[in-house]
Amino acid sequence: MYTLNEIRKASDGILFDDTFDLEAALRERNPEILGLEGLKAKGKVVYDDGFYVLDYDLTYTITLPSSRSLEPVQRSEQLMVEEVFIESQDVSAKKDLVEEDLVIILEDPVIDLKESILDNILLNIPLKVLTPDEEANEELPSGKDWQIISQAQYEELKEKNKEAENPFAALSNLFDDENQ
Numbered sequence: 001m002y003t004l005n006e007i008r009k010a011s012d013g014i015l016f017d018d019t020f021d022l023e024a025a026l027r028e029r030n031p032e033i034l035g036l037e038g039l040k041a042k043g044k045v046v047y048d049d050g051f052y053v054l055d056y057d058l059t060y061t062i063t064l065p066s067s068r069s070l071e072p073v074q075r076s077e078q079l080m081v082e083e084v085f086i087e088s089q090d091v092s093a094k095k096d097l098v099e100e101d102l103v104i105i106l107e108d109p110v111i112d113l114k115e116s117i118l119d120n121i122l123l124n125i126p127l128k129v130l131t132p133d134e135e136a137n138e139e140l141p142s143g144k145d146w147q148i149i150s151q152a153q154y155e156e157l158k159e160k161n162k163e164a165e166n167p168f169a170a171l172s173n174l175f176d177d178e179n180q
Contacts, residue, residue, distance in 0.1 A: 001110050001111070001112045001113065001114070002014055002045055002110060002111050002113065003109055003110050004047075004052065004087065004106070004109045004110065004111070005109070007045055007046070007047045007052055007111070008047045010046075010047075012046070013044040013045055013046030013047070014044060014045050014046070015043075015044045016041065016042070016043060016044065016045075016056070016113070017040075017041075017042040018040070018041055018042075018113075019038075019039060019040045020039045020040070020041065020114065020117060021039070022036065022039060022114060022117060022118060023035065023036040023037075025114070025118060026118055026121060026122070029118065029122060030122055030125070032064070032065060033062065033063070033064060033125075034063040034064060034065060034072050035062070035063035035072075035074075036060060036061070036062050036063070036121075037060070037061045037063075038059065038060055038061045039058075039059075039060040039117070040058070040059050040060070041056045041057070041058050041113065041117055042056060042057050043055050043056025043057055043081075044056070045111055045113075050086060050087075050090055051084050051085070051086060051103070052084070052085040052086070052106070052111060053082065053083075053084050053085075054081070054082070054083045054084075054085065054111055054113070054116060055081070055082045055083075056080075056081050056113075057078065057079070057080055057081075058077075058078070058079040058080075058081055058117060058120060058121075059076075059077065059078045059079075060076075060077055060121065061074055061075065061076045061077070062074070062075055062077060062121065062125075063075075064125065064126075064129045065129065066129055066130055066131050066134060067127070067128050067129050067130065068130060068134050068140070068141055068148075069131065069134065069141070071131050073129050073130065073131050075126075075129070077121075077124065079120055079124055081116065081120050083104055083116060084102065084103045084104065085103060085104045085105070085106050085111060086103045086104075086105060086106065087105075087106050087109075088105055088106060088107055091105055
């Protein structure tokens with residue numbers, strides 16, 4: 001956590017290269033996360049003309065459940081994070097940036113690096129997580145009287161059903177016999 005006074009006083013900004021243990025805090029915010037290891041952030045926070053810029057490289061290994069089988073899957077991730085903050089009293093002067101969501105408004109006189117890390121990890125959790133075997137095998141799970149199909153297979157099936165449900169489908173070949 002860095003105070004705004006501390007950041008303003010450091011003319012070249014404040015450099016950091018730290019490791020963190022935020023697994024418990026992350027799992028509290030998202031219980032589906034199975035594990036977090038090797039969390040490291042390297043970068044700096046600097047004050048520049050009314051803006052506080054937090055810029056860092058984030059690396060970690062996260063364990064998530066497979067979206068098909070719920071088997072644990074470890075993923076190594078690297079993110080480049082850049083966040084720009086302004087103090088709440090400067091909102092009216094930089095209203096256009098606030099309206100476009102290009103800056104984050106600081107309510108407290110601190111920038112919390114841990115909160116930024118947690119938010120960015122959560123924002124970058126992929127929707128599709130597969131084990132290496134699941135990635136290699138394109139066959140989707142199925143069971144008695146059910147199966148999972150891909151979006152492309154669904155669209156194809158929907159089109160076939162649309163043609164079959166058409167009340168005029170039986171008449172489509174009506175005039176073919178006369179032309180022969």
